Amino acid sequence: MKTEYDVVIIGAGASGLMCAAQAGKRGKRVKVLDHGPKPGRKILMSGGGRCNFTNRRVSAQNYISSNPHFVKSALSRYRPEDFIDLVRQYGIRFSEREHGQLFCTDSAGQILDMLLAECRKSGVSLAPKTIITRIERDRSARGFQIRTSGESINAESLVIATGGVSMPAAGATPFGYKVAEQFGIPVVQPRPGLVPFTVQPADKTVLSPLAGISVKARACTGSASFEEQLLFTHRGLSGPVILQASSYWQSGAPVTIDLFPDGNIGELLETVCKTRPKRHVKSVLAEYLPTRLVQARLDEKLLNCPLNRISRQALKTVVDAIQTWNLQPGGTEGYRTAEVTVGGIDCRRFSSKTMESNDVPGLYAIGEVLDVTGWLGGYNFQWAWSSAWAAGQAV
Missing domain, CATH: 2.40.30.10 (Translation factors)
Known part of the structure; x- marks a missing residue:
């Protein structure tokens, strides 16, 4: 079976779901593929089950990257206040702890439910338990052909939102790095962080x-x-x-x-x-x-x-x-208990405004899969939201 989409996103985590909802709001036909049985598993595990979903005091100084200026554009265009407004729209109660950290009062599941609701409203198609067998450039047009065990998908834009390799028990894999390397984009050597x-x-x-x-x-x-x-x-x-x-x-x-x-x-x-x-x-x-x-x-x-x-x-x-x-x-x-991965797809090869590859038109990377690592305290989630929002406006 062959299907057509404007955007295919690999990874149904924080950044992938956020990007899907944003692209869907712009009328794009979006499909999210994930090898796991359910979306957002790391969201549910985060913050002791209460999800430290952002931090009020976010700046570029709170991130590690081979390109320390890369985060500035996205963080300034989609700020913690913007995500907090979304959380409030859904009536999710939260509390502020030391150093500006914000946590759900009740459950991390509320953040996941909010993202899934945003995706539903935007007409996003979710495909869990999907194994991607091949990705190719569509030489006849600007776009990609993604083959899975069940279908062949054509898409104008492909977004890598697979996260890092920390917490393999939650489904983390190096698949996103392999996709980047397939298209000639280097990967900064990953290592465990917040460990x-x-x-x-x-x-x-x-x-x-x-x-x-x-x-x-x-x-x-x-x-x-x-x-x-x-x-x-x-x-x-x-x-x-x-x-x-x-x-x-x-x-x-x-x-x-x-x-x-x-x-x-x-x-x-x-x-x-x-x-x-x-x-x-x-x-x-x-x-x-x-x-x-x-x-x-x-x-x-x-x-x-x-x-x-x-x-x-x-x-x-x-x-x-x-x-x-x-x-x-x-x-x-090691990665078994590490909360994040330091290193990742080299962000020096991507636009800091759109998250699009400078070398491969239509290919985007967002969230932790990039060589961007935040401090402990909600900074990595804010990067997921900001980078996903930026890509969602461009795909």
């Missing part, structure tokens, strides 16, 4: 007993620095501050961790020494940090030393152990 660190065997022996402890910390790697909660796990380190740093971390590089980011441990101990000189180091630190963590970072003899007997060198040892902890991660937990 917990594993640690070296020696560090694991010391740190695994701390599993479950959470503290505010600052983590720095390369030129990136973040300050949020750090969580010790049985395998290594996690928590928002580690997830943020992981997207910037390069294999083999150290991560510097400050476990007392709101003050100076050395100055604190010197101040206490003036009024209570016989207090032990451990008793002072225990007022600010979990005892088990302090014991893991410092020798017991030093911890039991009275403040008035601590040497300058010993004081520096305390400061270094708590505030300049240079950790060499063993690696990350």
Whole structure:
């Protein structure tokens, strides 16, 4: 069977559904193909089931890309306020958490239901459980021929909205990268992002007993620095501050961790020494940090030393152990638990205004499949909405 559409979108995730609805509103005949049984699986899993659907404080600085200016056009033309307006139109209740993060009050399913309703209103055709067997340029006209196990589809425009390769259990595959490479478009080497660190065997022996402890910390790697909660796990380190740093971390590089980011441990101990000189180091630190963590970072003899007997060198040892902890991660937990993929289809080969390929007319790429990675906190969803909206106005 052969069918004709104006637009075929590969991927029924956040960006694919958003783009489909926008193109459909413009009167385009749109079909969305997805190999999975149901659309929007990552939407349903996001934000602990409540979907951190955007962030009020979005800027280009919140994204990683080989072309750091690429996101500016789309983000300025479809803003967080625009998506919030859509959410309000559907009566979806939401709450704002720290750092401008917006979450559904009830369920992530409401965001998916909203996108599907927008698609229905626009006459979009959804085709789950569809395996694409071949994609070719239609040499007789401007467009593409997409072959599946059930039909052959001709389309003027083809949109890659397959996402990254993180969370393979949710259906993530490298199919979108393969389509780009088929048409001669390079892919920036993908790697896991927003992912917990594993640690070296020696560090694991010391740190695994701390599993479950959470503290505010600052983590720095390369030129990136973040300050949020750090969580010790049985395998290594996690928590928002580690997830943020992981997207910037390069294999083999150290991560510097400050476990007392709101003050100076050395100055604190010197101040206490003036009024209570016989207090032990451990008793002072225990007022600010979990005892088990302090014991893991410092020798017991030093911890039991009275403040008035601590040497300058010993004081520096305390400061270094708590505030300049240079950790060499063993690696990350990989795509299995990564929330995003860093890298992807090279966005330097696409229009930042329309998301159309500069080399292959009619071919578009949107969302996470591109070499654009947002911070933790709703930034990746906003990129999905903005890039999809931009493409939806152009296909």
